[in-house]
Amino acid sequence: MTSQLDTLNRWVDDVARLTQPDSIHWCDGSDAENRALIAQMERDGTLIALNPETHPNCWLHRSHPSDVARVEHLTLVCTKNKEDAGPNNHWMEPAEAHAKIDALFAGCMRGRTLYVVPYCMGPIDSPIARCGVEITDSPYVVANMRIMTRMGAPALARIERESAEAAARGEQPAFVKGLHSIGELDPEKRFIMHFPEELTIKSIGSGYGGNALLGKKCHALRIGSFQAKSEGWLAEHMLIVGIENPQGETHYVAAAFPSACGKTNLSMLIPPEGYRAKGWKVWTIGDDICWMTPGEDGRLWAINPEAGYFGVAPGTSKSTNPNALATIQRDTIYTNVAVTADNQPWWEGLPGTPVTDWQGRPYDPKNGPAAHPNSRFTVSARQCPSWSAQAEAAQGVPISAIVFGGRRPSLVPLVFEARDWAHGVLVGAAMGSETTAAATGAVGVLRRDSMAMKPFCGYNYGDYFAHWLSFDRPGAQLPKIFHVNWFRKGADGKFLWPGFGDNLRVLEWIIDRCKGEAGAQDTPIGFVPGKRDLHLEGLDLDDQALDTLLGVDAAGWNAELADIGRYLDSFGARAPAALKAEQRRVADALARD
Numbered sequence: 001m002t003s004q005l006d007t008l009n010r011w012v013d014d015v016a017r018l019t020q021p022d023s024i025h026w027c028d029g030s031d032a033e034n035r036a037l038i039a040q041m042e043r044d045g046t047l048i049a050l051n052p053e054t055h056p057n058c059w060l061h062r063s064h065p066s067d068v069a070r071v072e073h074l075t076l077v078c079t080k081n082k083e084d085a086g087p088n089n090h091w092m093e094p095a096e097a098h099a100k101i102d103a104l105f106a107g108c109m110r111g112r113t114l115y116v117v118p119y120c121m122g123p124i125d126s127p128i129a130r131c132g133v134e135i136t137d138s139p140y141v142v143a144n145m146r147i148m149t150r151m152g153a154p155a156l157a158r159i160e161r162e163s164a165e166a167a168a169r170g171e172q173p174a175f176v177k178g179l180h181s182i183g184e185l186d187p188e189k190r191f192i193m194h195f196p197e198e199l200t201i202k203s204i205g206s207g208y209g210g211n212a213l214l215g216k217k218c219h220a221l222r223i224g225s226f227q228a229k230s231e232g233w234l235a236e237h238m239l240i241v242g243i244e245n246p247q248g249e250t251h252y253v254a255a256a257f258p259s260a261c262g263k264t265n266l267s268m269l270i271p272p273e274g275y276r277a278k279g280w281k282v283w284t285i286g287d288d289i290c291w292m293t294p295g296e297d298g299r300l301w302a303i304n305p306e307a308g309y310f311g312v313a314p315g316t317s318k319s320t321n322p323n324a325l326a327t328i329q330r331d332t333i334y335t336n337v338a339v340t341a342d343n344q345p346w347w348e349g350l351p352g353t354p355v356t357d358w359q360g361r362p363y364d365p366k367n368g369p370a371a372h373p374n375s376r377f378t379v380s381a382r383q384c385p386s387w388s389a390q391a392e393a394a395q396g397v398p399i400s401a402i403v404f405g406g407r408r409p410s411l412v413p414l415v416f417e418a419r420d421w422a423h424g425v426l427v428g429a430a431m432g433s434e435t436t437a438a439a440t441g442a443v444g445v446l447r448r449d450s451m452a453m454k455p456f457c458g459y460n461y462g463d464y465f466a467h468w469l470s471f472d473r474p475g476a477q478l479p480k481i482f483h484v485n486w487f488r489k490g491a492d493g494k495f496l497w498p499g500f501g502d503n504l505r506v507l508e509w510i511i512d513r514c515k516g517e518a519g520a521q522d523t524p525i526g527f528v529p530g531k532r533d534l535h536l537e538g539l540d541l542d543d544q545a546l547d548t549l550l551g552v553d554a555a556g557w558n559a560e561l562a563d564i565g566r567y568l569d570s571f572g573a574r575a576p577a578a579l580k581a582e583q584r585r586v587a588d589a590l591a592r593d
């Protein structure tokens with residue numbers, strides 16, 4: 001009886017012939033294997049032990065200084081037809097792409113071990129979960145994938161079972177094949193290529209995060225979004241958070257924000273004192289990726305496909321996210337942070353003093369920040385004090401509301417509700433952030449980032465909008481769609497909204513709107529809460545601040561809708577007519593106002 005892993009075994013053999021490793025190690029994901037890998041990495045300097053008293057089993061990795069973030073210009077989606085990749089992706093013809101990158105893989109693992117990393121994105125017994133296998137020559141990637149996914153024997157067993165089921169149906173097994181090598185860490189020989197029609201990823205030349213931990217952005221978003229379109233579900237760049245009210249009722253919200261809006265902070269929110277005292281609780285399901293599928297009841301049911309957090313370290317502090325800080329005190333891998341005199345991890349925003357910067361140099365402010373702005377922590381999701389056991393639920397959690405947001409210092413109110421699904425898709429397609437000096441130097445340039453999926457949508461953005469619209473079908477019990485803006489500023493340039501824990505007040509209104517238990521004003525841009533519709537007790541917000549936060553400036557919105565129209569036109573014929581019609585409807589409503 002042929003082993004059901006023939007396809008996998010053949011692929012590993014083919015890759016080994018190409019890459020020429022000294023040895024092959026099939027990962028089982030066990031503690032013993034992990035300890036051995038970490039000991040090996042400590043010996044060869046890939047990992048540096050941090051202070052065992054304050055940070056037990058915590059490790060520091062310093063990446064190559066040229067390898068500190070995702071490289072979007074070298075990230076390709078290689079579909080047969082260029083149009084299917086869309087204007088939102090760099091494209092290369094598949095055969096040319098395979099030839100180009102295979103030439104770089106030839107012999108690249110000589111003197112190295114080839115690790116076979118079977119993994120499952122999602123709870124191991126969930127029908128919404130999907131499996132993959134990453135081949136890599138980086139033990140650092142293996143250790144990170146063990147934290148970020150369900151990695152090892154249980155995943156291999158599920159792949160074997162699903163391969164047998166596929167064979168019985170005369171089909172190919174559907175696990176995603178990811179081939180990764182750090183290569184020579186040469187930026188000139190660095191590519192991250194996706195072949196969605198082949199469920200294949202090939203990445204070489206980077207050892208960093210989204211380029212190398214292939215389960216995350218490459219599988220769970222780029223391949224995942226392509227798979228989701230063809231199978232009728234949604235793979236989204238969203239946090240999932242559960243809000244439990246004093247009556248013990250929990251509602252789940254999925255939310256998408258561009259970077260620098262505090263997604264992880266929102267997913268681990270601490271309720272304000274008054275709310276906590278009444279019994280409100282916030283539960284973390286996930287901080288980055290959400291896979292949602294229509295259930296029998298017509299609702300969207302969601303899982304977090306990841307098992308860990310790969311969070312941005314700078315900005316994580318007792319005041320911005322105490323839950324995250326508590327999570328990373330043990331069993332954490334830090335990448336490109338600084339260290340203090342007593343060997344504790346350090347980054348801007350933490351108390352204490354850095355003595356060694358992210359490149360291992362004595363800290364000198366002239367060299368810039370001590371911790372790299374994109375420095376990260378990798379930690380198991382279960383360690384978070386607000387972790388919800390529902391993150392392991394095979395059927396997922398039912399989504400009551402979808403929230404889009406952005407950093408908008410002007411015009412956009414604190415929160416508004418879309419009138420229906422099509423309007424909500426327009427709101428998501430139009431979302432964006434104004435750039436901050438930290439990001440690009442220029443301040444106040446509006447960058448649209450539809451559903452926060454611009455770098456991660458594995459196919460034509462216009463087709464993606466059409467896929468979203470397709471969920472509004474008979475029998476669907478769809479979540480309501482909202483837009484929030486924590487970042488409104490007053491004339492004095494100060495933030496008008498306290499944000500952080502007080503955002504629960506907005507989430508409360510959102511959930512009450514889903515239950516039909518909260519009031520709102522009907523405006524041309526959607527439903528906006530009046531002052532009396534939000535619970536603001538304990539906040540010292542003056543009336544003028546509230547008028548600004550909850551106001552709709554028709555002239556300003558006229559200009560915004562015209563800009564949204566131009567943005568949709570940039571997708572040409574692939575932008576759904578229904579979405580352009582929705583833009584015209586809102587523009588007309590504003591003109592009548």
Ligand SMILES: C=CCn1c(=O)c2[nH]c(Cc3ccc(NC(C)=O)cc3)nc2n(CCCC)c1=O
Nearest residue numbers: 260261262265266315486495497498499500503
């Ligand atoms: C759940 C929290 C979401 N959230 C917010 O809601 C938020 N709001 C702001 C702006 C702001 C900054 C400081 C104060 N207050 C004081 C006292 O400084 C208030 C608002 N920054 C915020 N940040 C940090 C963004 C960078 C990652 C943030 O994460």
